Amino acid sequence: MLDFIGRDLSEFLRNLDDMHQALTDVMPAAEMPSFHVVEENSDRLLVSYSSKRSGLEPFVIGLLEGVLHRFGRQGSVRLISNESGKSIFEVETG
Ligand code: HEM
Known part of the structure; x- marks a missing residue:
């Protein structure tokens, strides 16, 4: 399944919502x-x-x-803000 989400980092992250959303057809109680x-x-x-x-x-x-x-990236990830149910992560892509 991971292979279908995206061919590079940006595409993968941009498609995550659609992938999780598609799963709600078979998992209607999931909180995505x-x-x-x-x-x-x-x-x-x-x-x-x-x-x-x-x-x-x-x-x-x-x-x-x-x-x-x-x-294959050597980067790092850090949380840069976190308020009321929404967070922003900085992904340094290395
Ligand atoms: C094939 C890959 C994946 C599948 C099949 C999958 C499936 C799911 C499912 C079914 C849930 C819902 C759990 C529930 O409430 O019952 C979930 C939650 C979650 N997924 Fe994924 N996921 C995948 C990849 C990812 C990736 C790559 C990320 C992040 C980079 C991610 C982040 C999350 C998070 C953070 C949750 C927790 C729910 C929440 O934040 O409230 N998932 N995922």
Whole structure:
């Protein structure tokens, strides 16, 4: 499934919502997160994350690090803001 989400980092992150949304057809009770690439340049991406759950930000850092690793990037991920159900992560793409 991961192969279908995107062929590069930016495309992968931009398609995450559609992938999670498609799963709600078979998992109607799932509470899906929402991700958006809000800014992109040659060495970093800013990614917003919204959820009805709180406290999952460290988990999301690990997931985003895994996505970087998947695309062979040496970058890093850090949380730069977190308020009322919406967080922004800086993904340095290395
Ligand atoms: C094939 C890959 C993936 C599948 C099949 C998948 C599937 C799911 C499903 C079914 C849930 C809902 C759990 C529930 O409420 O019952 C979920 C939640 C979540 N997914 Fe994915 N996911 C995938 C990849 C990813 C990736 C790559 C990321 C982030 C980079 C991600 C981030 C999350 C997060 C943070 C949640 C927790 C829900 C929340 O934040 O409220 N997922 N995923």
